[in-house]
Amino acid sequence: MPKFAYRDALKQALTDAMREDPDIFVIGEEVGRYGGAYGVTKGMIDEFGADRLVDTPISEPAIIGTAVGAAMAGMRPVAELMYVDFIGMAMDQLCNQAAKIRYMFGGQIGVPMVLRTQGGTGRSAGAQHSQSLEAYVMHTPGLRLAMPGTVYDAYHLLRQALVQPDPVVFIEHKSLYAISEDVDLSVRPPEWGKAVVRREGKDLVIVTYSRQVLHVMEAADELSKSGIEVTVIDLRTLSPLDFDTVRTEVEKVGKVMVVSEGAMTAGVAAELAARISEECFDFLEDPVVRVAGEDVPISVSVELEKNSVPGATLIQDTARRLLA
Structure with a gap:
Protein backbone atom coordinates (compact mmCIF):
# COMPACT_ATOMS: atom_id res chain seq x y z
CA MET A 1 0.00 0.00 0.00
CA PRO A 2 1.27 3.51 -0.75
CA LYS A 3 2.11 5.87 2.11
CA PHE A 4 0.17 9.13 2.07
CA ALA A 5 0.37 12.22 4.22
CA TYR A 6 -2.92 13.81 5.27
CA ARG A 7 -2.26 16.90 3.14
CA ASP A 8 -1.31 14.74 0.15
CA ALA A 9 -4.53 12.74 0.45
CA LEU A 10 -6.50 16.00 0.34
CA LYS A 11 -4.52 17.13 -2.71
CA GLN A 12 -5.12 13.80 -4.42
CA ALA A 13 -8.86 14.05 -3.71
CA LEU A 14 -9.02 17.53 -5.22
CA THR A 15 -6.91 16.51 -8.21
CA ASP A 16 -8.96 13.40 -8.95
CA ALA A 17 -12.23 15.29 -8.62
CA MET A 18 -11.08 18.22 -10.79
CA ARG A 19 -9.94 15.84 -13.53
CA GLU A 20 -13.37 14.21 -13.53
CA ASP A 21 -15.50 17.36 -13.22
CA PRO A 22 -14.53 20.54 -15.13
CA ASP A 23 -17.01 22.56 -13.03
CA ILE A 24 -14.89 22.18 -9.89
CA PHE A 25 -12.52 25.04 -9.10
CA VAL A 26 -10.64 26.20 -5.99
CA ILE A 27 -10.84 29.77 -4.75
CA GLY A 28 -9.11 31.42 -1.80
CA GLU A 29 -6.09 33.25 -0.47
CA GLU A 30 -2.80 31.92 -1.89
CA VAL A 31 -4.35 28.68 -3.18
CA GLY A 32 -2.77 29.00 -6.63
CA ARG A 33 0.79 30.16 -7.07
CA TYR A 34 1.72 29.66 -3.40
CA GLY A 35 -0.09 26.32 -3.09
CA GLY A 36 -2.22 26.95 -0.03
CA ALA A 37 -1.31 27.95 3.50
CA TYR A 38 -0.73 24.29 4.41
CA GLY A 39 0.49 23.10 1.02
CA VAL A 40 -2.63 21.17 0.02
CA THR A 41 -2.91 22.76 -3.44
CA LYS A 42 0.82 23.05 -4.04
CA GLY A 43 1.66 22.53 -7.73
CA MET A 44 -1.94 22.07 -8.83
CA ILE A 45 -1.89 25.35 -10.75
CA ASP A 46 0.59 23.77 -13.16
CA GLU A 47 -2.07 21.29 -14.29
CA PHE A 48 -5.28 23.28 -13.90
CA GLY A 49 -4.18 26.88 -14.42
CA ALA A 50 -5.16 30.12 -12.74
CA ASP A 51 -8.78 29.86 -13.93
CA ARG A 52 -9.34 26.86 -11.66
CA LEU A 53 -6.92 27.77 -8.85
CA VAL A 54 -8.14 31.29 -8.19
CA ASP A 55 -6.08 33.53 -5.90
CA THR A 56 -8.16 36.18 -4.16
CA PRO A 57 -7.67 39.32 -2.09
CA ILE A 58 -7.73 38.94 1.70
CA SER A 59 -11.50 39.07 2.05
CA GLU A 60 -13.35 36.10 3.53
CA ALA A 67 -18.39 30.60 -4.13
CA VAL A 68 -22.07 30.81 -3.20
CA GLY A 69 -22.92 32.67 -6.39
CA ALA A 70 -20.87 30.32 -8.56
CA ALA A 71 -22.53 27.27 -6.99
CA MET A 72 -26.00 28.72 -7.58
CA ALA A 73 -25.03 29.27 -11.22
CA GLY A 74 -24.06 25.62 -11.75
CA MET A 75 -20.38 25.48 -10.83
CA ARG A 76 -18.94 23.44 -7.95
CA PRO A 77 -16.52 25.72 -6.08
CA VAL A 78 -14.11 24.70 -3.34
CA ALA A 79 -13.55 27.77 -1.20
CA GLU A 80 -10.55 27.72 1.11
CA LEU A 81 -10.77 29.67 4.35
CA MET A 82 -7.24 29.88 5.72
CA TYR A 83 -8.34 29.51 9.37
CA VAL A 84 -11.73 28.47 10.75
CA ASP A 85 -11.30 31.36 13.19
CA PHE A 86 -12.21 33.71 10.32
CA ILE A 87 -15.59 32.06 9.76
CA GLY A 88 -17.26 34.90 11.61
CA MET A 89 -16.21 37.25 8.82
CA ALA A 90 -18.37 35.28 6.38
CA MET A 91 -21.29 34.27 8.60
CA ASP A 92 -23.83 36.07 6.40
CA GLN A 93 -22.58 34.46 3.20
CA LEU A 94 -22.30 31.01 4.77
CA CYS A 95 -25.12 30.79 7.31
CA ASN A 96 -27.70 33.24 5.92
CA GLN A 97 -27.13 32.52 2.24
CA ALA A 98 -25.45 29.18 1.46
CA ALA A 99 -27.32 27.32 4.20
CA LYS A 100 -30.72 28.85 3.37
CA ILE A 101 -30.83 29.10 -0.44
CA ARG A 102 -32.45 25.72 -1.09
CA TYR A 103 -35.18 26.49 1.44
CA MET A 104 -35.69 30.10 0.28
CA PHE A 105 -36.06 29.01 -3.36
CA GLY A 106 -38.36 26.10 -2.62
CA GLY A 107 -35.78 23.50 -3.65
CA GLN A 108 -35.28 24.94 -7.14
CA ILE A 109 -31.67 26.04 -6.51
CA GLY A 110 -28.97 24.43 -4.39
CA VAL A 111 -25.49 25.54 -3.33
CA PRO A 112 -23.18 22.59 -4.12
CA MET A 113 -20.01 24.10 -2.70
CA VAL A 114 -17.34 22.90 -0.29
CA LEU A 115 -15.75 25.23 2.24
CA ARG A 116 -12.35 23.81 3.16
CA THR A 117 -10.79 25.21 6.29
CA GLN A 118 -8.64 24.12 9.21
CA GLY A 119 -8.97 24.42 12.95
CA GLY A 120 -7.65 23.20 16.26
CA THR A 121 -4.48 23.52 18.27
CA GLY A 122 -0.93 22.25 18.00
CA ARG A 123 1.08 24.94 16.23
CA SER A 124 1.22 27.71 18.85
CA ALA A 125 -0.75 29.92 16.51
CA GLY A 126 -2.36 31.92 19.29
CA ALA A 127 -5.90 32.68 20.38
CA GLN A 128 -7.12 33.96 16.99
CA HIS A 129 -5.81 31.04 14.91
CA SER A 130 -6.26 27.95 17.11
CA GLN A 131 -9.97 27.58 17.81
CA SER A 132 -12.29 24.63 17.25
CA LEU A 133 -15.50 26.26 16.00
CA GLU A 134 -17.31 23.28 14.55
CA ALA A 135 -20.24 23.91 16.93
CA TYR A 136 -20.98 27.12 14.97
CA VAL A 137 -21.45 25.05 11.83
CA MET A 138 -23.25 22.15 13.48
CA HIS A 139 -25.75 24.64 14.93
CA THR A 140 -26.75 25.95 11.47
CA PRO A 141 -29.45 23.98 9.62
CA GLY A 142 -28.63 23.59 5.94
CA LEU A 143 -24.88 23.09 6.33
CA ARG A 144 -23.11 19.75 6.19
CA LEU A 145 -19.99 19.23 8.30
CA ALA A 146 -17.15 16.74 7.77
CA MET A 147 -14.11 16.40 10.05
CA PRO A 148 -11.72 13.62 8.95
CA GLY A 149 -9.38 12.21 11.57
CA THR A 150 -7.39 9.85 9.33
CA VAL A 151 -5.54 10.03 6.02
CA TYR A 152 -8.02 7.60 4.47
CA ASP A 153 -10.97 9.76 5.50
CA ALA A 154 -9.24 12.94 4.37
CA TYR A 155 -9.32 11.56 0.84
CA HIS A 156 -12.69 9.85 0.80
CA LEU A 157 -14.71 12.39 2.78
CA LEU A 158 -13.47 15.17 0.49
CA ARG A 159 -14.37 13.13 -2.60
CA GLN A 160 -17.81 12.52 -1.12
CA ALA A 161 -18.23 16.17 -0.13
CA LEU A 162 -17.56 17.19 -3.74
CA VAL A 163 -20.67 15.43 -4.99
CA GLN A 164 -23.12 16.63 -2.34
CA PRO A 165 -26.02 18.82 -3.52
CA ASP A 166 -25.74 21.16 -0.53
CA PRO A 167 -22.93 23.18 1.07
CA VAL A 168 -20.34 21.19 3.01
CA VAL A 169 -17.98 22.71 5.56
CA PHE A 170 -14.86 20.54 5.59
CA ILE A 171 -12.67 21.15 8.65
CA GLU A 172 -9.13 19.77 8.60
CA HIS A 173 -7.15 19.74 11.85
CA LYS A 174 -3.94 21.73 11.53
CA SER A 175 -1.97 19.11 13.50
CA LEU A 176 -2.90 16.33 11.09
CA TYR A 177 -1.48 17.66 7.82
CA ALA A 178 1.92 15.99 8.26
CA ILE A 179 0.78 12.60 9.62
CA SER A 180 1.29 9.71 7.21
CA GLU A 181 -0.37 6.31 6.90
CA ASP A 182 -0.05 3.27 4.70
CA VAL A 183 -3.43 3.44 3.02
CA ASP A 184 -5.12 1.94 0.00
CA LEU A 185 -7.32 4.75 -1.28
CA SER A 186 -9.06 2.39 -3.70
CA VAL A 187 -10.80 0.51 -0.87
CA ARG A 188 -14.50 1.36 -0.81
CA PRO A 189 -15.21 3.96 1.91
CA PRO A 190 -18.16 4.01 4.31
CA GLU A 191 -21.17 5.83 2.93
CA TRP A 192 -21.44 9.58 3.44
CA GLY A 193 -22.57 10.42 6.96
CA LYS A 194 -21.67 7.03 8.41
CA ALA A 195 -19.57 6.74 11.59
CA VAL A 196 -16.87 4.09 12.01
CA VAL A 197 -16.20 1.89 15.04
CA ARG A 198 -12.40 1.98 15.18
CA ARG A 199 -12.09 -0.35 18.16
CA GLU A 200 -14.51 -2.54 20.12
CA GLY A 201 -14.54 -3.06 23.88
CA LYS A 202 -16.86 -4.14 26.66
CA ASP A 203 -16.15 -1.55 29.36
CA LEU A 204 -16.61 1.93 27.90
CA VAL A 205 -17.71 3.71 24.70
CA ILE A 206 -15.80 6.82 23.67
CA VAL A 207 -17.37 8.98 20.94
CA THR A 208 -15.07 11.42 19.17
CA TYR A 209 -13.92 12.90 15.85
CA SER A 210 -11.05 14.68 14.05
CA ARG A 211 -7.62 14.71 15.76
CA GLN A 212 -9.07 13.43 19.02
CA VAL A 213 -9.48 10.06 17.31
CA LEU A 214 -5.70 9.66 17.53
CA HIS A 215 -5.61 10.63 21.21
CA VAL A 216 -8.51 8.34 22.06
CA MET A 217 -6.94 5.40 20.23
CA GLU A 218 -3.66 5.98 22.08
CA ALA A 219 -5.53 6.12 25.38
CA ALA A 220 -7.47 2.95 24.50
CA ASP A 221 -4.22 1.09 23.82
CA GLU A 222 -2.87 2.08 27.22
CA LEU A 223 -6.12 1.24 29.02
CA SER A 224 -6.10 -2.18 27.39
CA LYS A 225 -2.80 -2.98 29.12
CA SER A 226 -4.61 -2.79 32.45
CA GLY A 227 -7.60 -4.81 31.29
CA ILE A 228 -9.93 -1.96 30.32
CA GLU A 229 -11.39 -2.43 26.83
CA VAL A 230 -12.83 0.59 25.05
CA THR A 231 -15.11 0.96 22.03
CA VAL A 232 -13.99 3.96 19.96
CA ILE A 233 -16.48 5.62 17.60
CA ASP A 234 -15.13 8.06 15.00
CA LEU A 235 -18.12 10.14 13.89
CA ARG A 236 -16.37 11.36 10.67
CA THR A 237 -19.23 13.79 9.94
CA LEU A 238 -21.13 15.86 12.49
CA SER A 239 -23.85 16.78 10.00
CA PRO A 240 -25.24 14.36 9.06
CA LEU A 241 -24.71 12.74 12.45
CA ASP A 242 -24.81 8.95 12.54
CA PHE A 243 -26.52 8.52 15.88
CA ASP A 244 -27.67 5.01 15.02
CA THR A 245 -24.11 3.72 15.38
CA VAL A 246 -23.68 5.61 18.66
CA ARG A 247 -26.94 4.23 20.03
CA THR A 248 -26.08 0.66 19.06
CA GLU A 249 -22.72 0.73 20.82
CA VAL A 250 -24.03 2.54 23.91
CA GLU A 251 -26.79 -0.02 24.35
CA LYS A 252 -24.17 -2.77 24.41
CA VAL A 253 -21.90 -1.19 27.04
CA GLY A 254 -23.81 1.35 29.15
CA LYS A 255 -20.92 3.69 29.97
CA VAL A 256 -20.06 6.59 27.67
CA MET A 257 -17.48 9.35 27.30
CA VAL A 258 -17.58 12.06 24.64
CA VAL A 259 -14.28 13.68 23.62
CA SER A 260 -14.01 16.95 21.68
CA GLU A 261 -11.31 19.59 21.25
CA GLY A 262 -13.94 22.33 21.12
CA ALA A 263 -14.77 24.35 24.21
CA MET A 264 -16.79 22.53 26.87
CA THR A 265 -19.68 24.99 27.22
CA ALA A 266 -22.42 24.68 24.56
CA GLY A 267 -20.08 22.68 22.33
CA VAL A 268 -20.32 19.52 20.25
CA ALA A 269 -19.60 17.39 23.33
CA ALA A 270 -22.57 18.98 25.10
CA GLU A 271 -24.91 18.19 22.22
CA LEU A 272 -23.72 14.60 21.98
CA ALA A 273 -23.93 14.04 25.73
CA ALA A 274 -27.45 15.47 25.85
CA ARG A 275 -28.69 13.34 22.98
CA ILE A 276 -27.13 10.15 24.37
CA SER A 277 -28.69 10.89 27.75
CA GLU A 278 -32.12 11.43 26.20
CA GLU A 279 -32.18 8.58 23.70
CA CYS A 280 -30.17 5.93 25.56
CA PHE A 281 -31.26 6.68 29.12
CA ASP A 282 -32.56 3.19 29.88
CA PHE A 283 -29.20 1.65 28.94
CA LEU A 284 -26.87 4.03 30.80
CA GLU A 285 -25.25 2.85 34.01
CA ASP A 286 -23.74 6.29 34.75
CA PRO A 287 -24.14 9.85 33.43
CA VAL A 288 -22.37 10.62 30.16
CA VAL A 289 -18.97 12.20 30.78
CA ARG A 290 -17.65 15.03 28.61
CA VAL A 291 -13.94 15.60 28.01
CA ALA A 292 -13.48 18.81 26.04
CA GLY A 293 -11.45 21.98 25.67
CA GLU A 294 -11.16 24.49 28.47
CA ASP A 295 -13.41 27.54 28.28
CA VAL A 296 -10.44 29.84 27.72
CA PRO A 297 -8.76 31.53 24.74
CA ILE A 298 -6.00 29.30 23.36
CA SER A 299 -2.55 30.41 24.52
CA VAL A 300 0.47 30.76 22.23
CA SER A 301 2.47 29.03 24.97
CA VAL A 302 3.20 25.43 23.98
CA GLU A 303 2.44 24.00 27.43
CA LEU A 304 -0.65 26.12 28.06
CA GLU A 305 -1.99 25.28 24.60
CA LYS A 306 -1.36 21.57 25.07
CA ASN A 307 -3.07 21.49 28.45
CA SER A 308 -6.15 23.47 27.38
CA VAL A 309 -7.44 20.63 25.17
CA PRO A 310 -7.83 16.87 25.76
CA GLY A 311 -4.86 14.57 25.30
CA ALA A 312 -4.34 10.84 25.72
CA THR A 313 -3.37 11.13 29.41
CA LEU A 314 -6.48 13.11 30.39
CA ILE A 315 -8.68 10.68 28.46
CA GLN A 316 -7.08 7.71 30.25
CA ASP A 317 -7.41 9.29 33.68
CA THR A 318 -11.06 10.21 33.09
CA ALA A 319 -11.85 6.69 31.87
CA ARG A 320 -10.30 5.14 34.96
CA ARG A 321 -12.30 7.43 37.27
CA LEU A 322 -15.50 6.65 35.39
CA LEU A 323 -14.90 2.92 35.69
CA ALA A 324 -13.64 2.94 39.28
Whole structure:
Protein backbone atom coordinates (compact mmCIF):
# COMPACT_ATOMS: atom_id res chain seq x y z
CA MET A 1 0.00 0.00 0.00
CA PRO A 2 1.27 3.51 -0.75
CA LYS A 3 2.11 5.87 2.11
CA PHE A 4 0.17 9.13 2.07
CA ALA A 5 0.37 12.22 4.22
CA TYR A 6 -2.92 13.81 5.27
CA ARG A 7 -2.26 16.90 3.14
CA ASP A 8 -1.31 14.74 0.15
CA ALA A 9 -4.53 12.74 0.45
CA LEU A 10 -6.50 16.00 0.34
CA LYS A 11 -4.52 17.13 -2.71
CA GLN A 12 -5.12 13.80 -4.42
CA ALA A 13 -8.86 14.05 -3.71
CA LEU A 14 -9.02 17.53 -5.22
CA THR A 15 -6.91 16.51 -8.21
CA ASP A 16 -8.96 13.40 -8.95
CA ALA A 17 -12.23 15.29 -8.62
CA MET A 18 -11.08 18.22 -10.79
CA ARG A 19 -9.94 15.84 -13.53
CA GLU A 20 -13.37 14.21 -13.53
CA ASP A 21 -15.50 17.36 -13.22
CA PRO A 22 -14.53 20.54 -15.13
CA ASP A 23 -17.01 22.56 -13.03
CA ILE A 24 -14.89 22.18 -9.89
CA PHE A 25 -12.52 25.04 -9.10
CA VAL A 26 -10.64 26.20 -5.99
CA ILE A 27 -10.84 29.77 -4.75
CA GLY A 28 -9.11 31.42 -1.80
CA GLU A 29 -6.09 33.25 -0.47
CA GLU A 30 -2.80 31.92 -1.89
CA VAL A 31 -4.35 28.68 -3.18
CA GLY A 32 -2.77 29.00 -6.63
CA ARG A 33 0.79 30.16 -7.07
CA TYR A 34 1.72 29.66 -3.40
CA GLY A 35 -0.09 26.32 -3.09
CA GLY A 36 -2.22 26.95 -0.03
CA ALA A 37 -1.31 27.95 3.50
CA TYR A 38 -0.73 24.29 4.41
CA GLY A 39 0.49 23.10 1.02
CA VAL A 40 -2.63 21.17 0.02
CA THR A 41 -2.91 22.76 -3.44
CA LYS A 42 0.82 23.05 -4.04
CA GLY A 43 1.66 22.53 -7.73
CA MET A 44 -1.94 22.07 -8.83
CA ILE A 45 -1.89 25.35 -10.75
CA ASP A 46 0.59 23.77 -13.16
CA GLU A 47 -2.07 21.29 -14.29
CA PHE A 48 -5.28 23.28 -13.90
CA GLY A 49 -4.18 26.88 -14.42
CA ALA A 50 -5.16 30.12 -12.74
CA ASP A 51 -8.78 29.86 -13.93
CA ARG A 52 -9.34 26.86 -11.66
CA LEU A 53 -6.92 27.77 -8.85
CA VAL A 54 -8.14 31.29 -8.19
CA ASP A 55 -6.08 33.53 -5.90
CA THR A 56 -8.16 36.18 -4.16
CA PRO A 57 -7.67 39.32 -2.09
CA ILE A 58 -7.73 38.94 1.70
CA SER A 59 -11.50 39.07 2.05
CA GLU A 60 -13.35 36.10 3.53
CA PRO A 61 -16.80 37.54 2.65
CA ALA A 62 -15.69 37.92 -0.97
CA ILE A 63 -14.31 34.37 -1.14
CA ILE A 64 -17.40 32.72 0.31
CA GLY A 65 -19.82 35.05 -1.44
CA THR A 66 -18.23 34.34 -4.82
CA ALA A 67 -18.39 30.60 -4.13
CA VAL A 68 -22.07 30.81 -3.20
CA GLY A 69 -22.92 32.67 -6.39
CA ALA A 70 -20.87 30.32 -8.56
CA ALA A 71 -22.53 27.27 -6.99
CA MET A 72 -26.00 28.72 -7.58
CA ALA A 73 -25.03 29.27 -11.22
CA GLY A 74 -24.06 25.62 -11.75
CA MET A 75 -20.38 25.48 -10.83
CA ARG A 76 -18.94 23.44 -7.95
CA PRO A 77 -16.52 25.72 -6.08
CA VAL A 78 -14.11 24.70 -3.34
CA ALA A 79 -13.55 27.77 -1.20
CA GLU A 80 -10.55 27.72 1.11
CA LEU A 81 -10.77 29.67 4.35
CA MET A 82 -7.24 29.88 5.72
CA TYR A 83 -8.34 29.51 9.37
CA VAL A 84 -11.73 28.47 10.75
CA ASP A 85 -11.30 31.36 13.19
CA PHE A 86 -12.21 33.71 10.32
CA ILE A 87 -15.59 32.06 9.76
CA GLY A 88 -17.26 34.90 11.61
CA MET A 89 -16.21 37.25 8.82
CA ALA A 90 -18.37 35.28 6.38
CA MET A 91 -21.29 34.27 8.60
CA ASP A 92 -23.83 36.07 6.40
CA GLN A 93 -22.58 34.46 3.20
CA LEU A 94 -22.30 31.01 4.77
CA CYS A 95 -25.12 30.79 7.31
CA ASN A 96 -27.70 33.24 5.92
CA GLN A 97 -27.13 32.52 2.24
CA ALA A 98 -25.45 29.18 1.46
CA ALA A 99 -27.32 27.32 4.20
CA LYS A 100 -30.72 28.85 3.37
CA ILE A 101 -30.83 29.10 -0.44
CA ARG A 102 -32.45 25.72 -1.09
CA TYR A 103 -35.18 26.49 1.44
CA MET A 104 -35.69 30.10 0.28
CA PHE A 105 -36.06 29.01 -3.36
CA GLY A 106 -38.36 26.10 -2.62
CA GLY A 107 -35.78 23.50 -3.65
CA GLN A 108 -35.28 24.94 -7.14
CA ILE A 109 -31.67 26.04 -6.51
CA GLY A 110 -28.97 24.43 -4.39
CA VAL A 111 -25.49 25.54 -3.33
CA PRO A 112 -23.18 22.59 -4.12
CA MET A 113 -20.01 24.10 -2.70
CA VAL A 114 -17.34 22.90 -0.29
CA LEU A 115 -15.75 25.23 2.24
CA ARG A 116 -12.35 23.81 3.16
CA THR A 117 -10.79 25.21 6.29
CA GLN A 118 -8.64 24.12 9.21
CA GLY A 119 -8.97 24.42 12.95
CA GLY A 120 -7.65 23.20 16.26
CA THR A 121 -4.48 23.52 18.27
CA GLY A 122 -0.93 22.25 18.00
CA ARG A 123 1.08 24.94 16.23
CA SER A 124 1.22 27.71 18.85
CA ALA A 125 -0.75 29.92 16.51
CA GLY A 126 -2.36 31.92 19.29
CA ALA A 127 -5.90 32.68 20.38
CA GLN A 128 -7.12 33.96 16.99
CA HIS A 129 -5.81 31.04 14.91
CA SER A 130 -6.26 27.95 17.11
CA GLN A 131 -9.97 27.58 17.81
CA SER A 132 -12.29 24.63 17.25
CA LEU A 133 -15.50 26.26 16.00
CA GLU A 134 -17.31 23.28 14.55
CA ALA A 135 -20.24 23.91 16.93
CA TYR A 136 -20.98 27.12 14.97
CA VAL A 137 -21.45 25.05 11.83
CA MET A 138 -23.25 22.15 13.48
CA HIS A 139 -25.75 24.64 14.93
CA THR A 140 -26.75 25.95 11.47
CA PRO A 141 -29.45 23.98 9.62
CA GLY A 142 -28.63 23.59 5.94
CA LEU A 143 -24.88 23.09 6.33
CA ARG A 144 -23.11 19.75 6.19
CA LEU A 145 -19.99 19.23 8.30
CA ALA A 146 -17.15 16.74 7.77
CA MET A 147 -14.11 16.40 10.05
CA PRO A 148 -11.72 13.62 8.95
CA GLY A 149 -9.38 12.21 11.57
CA THR A 150 -7.39 9.85 9.33
CA VAL A 151 -5.54 10.03 6.02
CA TYR A 152 -8.02 7.60 4.47
CA ASP A 153 -10.97 9.76 5.50
CA ALA A 154 -9.24 12.94 4.37
CA TYR A 155 -9.32 11.56 0.84
CA HIS A 156 -12.69 9.85 0.80
CA LEU A 157 -14.71 12.39 2.78
CA LEU A 158 -13.47 15.17 0.49
CA ARG A 159 -14.37 13.13 -2.60
CA GLN A 160 -17.81 12.52 -1.12
CA ALA A 161 -18.23 16.17 -0.13
CA LEU A 162 -17.56 17.19 -3.74
CA VAL A 163 -20.67 15.43 -4.99
CA GLN A 164 -23.12 16.63 -2.34
CA PRO A 165 -26.02 18.82 -3.52
CA ASP A 166 -25.74 21.16 -0.53
CA PRO A 167 -22.93 23.18 1.07
CA VAL A 168 -20.34 21.19 3.01
CA VAL A 169 -17.98 22.71 5.56
CA PHE A 170 -14.86 20.54 5.59
CA ILE A 171 -12.67 21.15 8.65
CA GLU A 172 -9.13 19.77 8.60
CA HIS A 173 -7.15 19.74 11.85
CA LYS A 174 -3.94 21.73 11.53
CA SER A 175 -1.97 19.11 13.50
CA LEU A 176 -2.90 16.33 11.09
CA TYR A 177 -1.48 17.66 7.82
CA ALA A 178 1.92 15.99 8.26
CA ILE A 179 0.78 12.60 9.62
CA SER A 180 1.29 9.71 7.21
CA GLU A 181 -0.37 6.31 6.90
CA ASP A 182 -0.05 3.27 4.70
CA VAL A 183 -3.43 3.44 3.02
CA ASP A 184 -5.12 1.94 0.00
CA LEU A 185 -7.32 4.75 -1.28
CA SER A 186 -9.06 2.39 -3.70
CA VAL A 187 -10.80 0.51 -0.87
CA ARG A 188 -14.50 1.36 -0.81
CA PRO A 189 -15.21 3.96 1.91
CA PRO A 190 -18.16 4.01 4.31
CA GLU A 191 -21.17 5.83 2.93
CA TRP A 192 -21.44 9.58 3.44
CA GLY A 193 -22.57 10.42 6.96
CA LYS A 194 -21.67 7.03 8.41
CA ALA A 195 -19.57 6.74 11.59
CA VAL A 196 -16.87 4.09 12.01
CA VAL A 197 -16.20 1.89 15.04
CA ARG A 198 -12.40 1.98 15.18
CA ARG A 199 -12.09 -0.35 18.16
CA GLU A 200 -14.51 -2.54 20.12
CA GLY A 201 -14.54 -3.06 23.88
CA LYS A 202 -16.86 -4.14 26.66
CA ASP A 203 -16.15 -1.55 29.36
CA LEU A 204 -16.61 1.93 27.90
CA VAL A 205 -17.71 3.71 24.70
CA ILE A 206 -15.80 6.82 23.67
CA VAL A 207 -17.37 8.98 20.94
CA THR A 208 -15.07 11.42 19.17
CA TYR A 209 -13.92 12.90 15.85
CA SER A 210 -11.05 14.68 14.05
CA ARG A 211 -7.62 14.71 15.76
CA GLN A 212 -9.07 13.43 19.02
CA VAL A 213 -9.48 10.06 17.31
CA LEU A 214 -5.70 9.66 17.53
CA HIS A 215 -5.61 10.63 21.21
CA VAL A 216 -8.51 8.34 22.06
CA MET A 217 -6.94 5.40 20.23
CA GLU A 218 -3.66 5.98 22.08
CA ALA A 219 -5.53 6.12 25.38
CA ALA A 220 -7.47 2.95 24.50
CA ASP A 221 -4.22 1.09 23.82
CA GLU A 222 -2.87 2.08 27.22
CA LEU A 223 -6.12 1.24 29.02
CA SER A 224 -6.10 -2.18 27.39
CA LYS A 225 -2.80 -2.98 29.12
CA SER A 226 -4.61 -2.79 32.45
CA GLY A 227 -7.60 -4.81 31.29
CA ILE A 228 -9.93 -1.96 30.32
CA GLU A 229 -11.39 -2.43 26.83
CA VAL A 230 -12.83 0.59 25.05
CA THR A 231 -15.11 0.96 22.03
CA VAL A 232 -13.99 3.96 19.96
CA ILE A 233 -16.48 5.62 17.60
CA ASP A 234 -15.13 8.06 15.00
CA LEU A 235 -18.12 10.14 13.89
CA ARG A 236 -16.37 11.36 10.67
CA THR A 237 -19.23 13.79 9.94
CA LEU A 238 -21.13 15.86 12.49
CA SER A 239 -23.85 16.78 10.00
CA PRO A 240 -25.24 14.36 9.06
CA LEU A 241 -24.71 12.74 12.45
CA ASP A 242 -24.81 8.95 12.54
CA PHE A 243 -26.52 8.52 15.88
CA ASP A 244 -27.67 5.01 15.02
CA THR A 245 -24.11 3.72 15.38
CA VAL A 246 -23.68 5.61 18.66
CA ARG A 247 -26.94 4.23 20.03
CA THR A 248 -26.08 0.66 19.06
CA GLU A 249 -22.72 0.73 20.82
CA VAL A 250 -24.03 2.54 23.91
CA GLU A 251 -26.79 -0.02 24.35
CA LYS A 252 -24.17 -2.77 24.41
CA VAL A 253 -21.90 -1.19 27.04
CA GLY A 254 -23.81 1.35 29.15
CA LYS A 255 -20.92 3.69 29.97
CA VAL A 256 -20.06 6.59 27.67
CA MET A 257 -17.48 9.35 27.30
CA VAL A 258 -17.58 12.06 24.64
CA VAL A 259 -14.28 13.68 23.62
CA SER A 260 -14.01 16.95 21.68
CA GLU A 261 -11.31 19.59 21.25
CA GLY A 262 -13.94 22.33 21.12
CA ALA A 263 -14.77 24.35 24.21
CA MET A 264 -16.79 22.53 26.87
CA THR A 265 -19.68 24.99 27.22
CA ALA A 266 -22.42 24.68 24.56
CA GLY A 267 -20.08 22.68 22.33
CA VAL A 268 -20.32 19.52 20.25
CA ALA A 269 -19.60 17.39 23.33
CA ALA A 270 -22.57 18.98 25.10
CA GLU A 271 -24.91 18.19 22.22
CA LEU A 272 -23.72 14.60 21.98
CA ALA A 273 -23.93 14.04 25.73
CA ALA A 274 -27.45 15.47 25.85
CA ARG A 275 -28.69 13.34 22.98
CA ILE A 276 -27.13 10.15 24.37
CA SER A 277 -28.69 10.89 27.75
CA GLU A 278 -32.12 11.43 26.20
CA GLU A 279 -32.18 8.58 23.70
CA CYS A 280 -30.17 5.93 25.56
CA PHE A 281 -31.26 6.68 29.12
CA ASP A 282 -32.56 3.19 29.88
CA PHE A 283 -29.20 1.65 28.94
CA LEU A 284 -26.87 4.03 30.80
CA GLU A 285 -25.25 2.85 34.01
CA ASP A 286 -23.74 6.29 34.75
CA PRO A 287 -24.14 9.85 33.43
CA VAL A 288 -22.37 10.62 30.16
CA VAL A 289 -18.97 12.20 30.78
CA ARG A 290 -17.65 15.03 28.61
CA VAL A 291 -13.94 15.60 28.01
CA ALA A 292 -13.48 18.81 26.04
CA GLY A 293 -11.45 21.98 25.67
CA GLU A 294 -11.16 24.49 28.47
CA ASP A 295 -13.41 27.54 28.28
CA VAL A 296 -10.44 29.84 27.72
CA PRO A 297 -8.76 31.53 24.74
CA ILE A 298 -6.00 29.30 23.36
CA SER A 299 -2.55 30.41 24.52
CA VAL A 300 0.47 30.76 22.23
CA SER A 301 2.47 29.03 24.97
CA VAL A 302 3.20 25.43 23.98
CA GLU A 303 2.44 24.00 27.43
CA LEU A 304 -0.65 26.12 28.06
CA GLU A 305 -1.99 25.28 24.60
CA LYS A 306 -1.36 21.57 25.07
CA ASN A 307 -3.07 21.49 28.45
CA SER A 308 -6.15 23.47 27.38
CA VAL A 309 -7.44 20.63 25.17
CA PRO A 310 -7.83 16.87 25.76
CA GLY A 311 -4.86 14.57 25.30
CA ALA A 312 -4.34 10.84 25.72
CA THR A 313 -3.37 11.13 29.41
CA LEU A 314 -6.48 13.11 30.39
CA ILE A 315 -8.68 10.68 28.46
CA GLN A 316 -7.08 7.71 30.25
CA ASP A 317 -7.41 9.29 33.68
CA THR A 318 -11.06 10.21 33.09
CA ALA A 319 -11.85 6.69 31.87
CA ARG A 320 -10.30 5.14 34.96
CA ARG A 321 -12.30 7.43 37.27
CA LEU A 322 -15.50 6.65 35.39
CA LEU A 323 -14.90 2.92 35.69
CA ALA A 324 -13.64 2.94 39.28
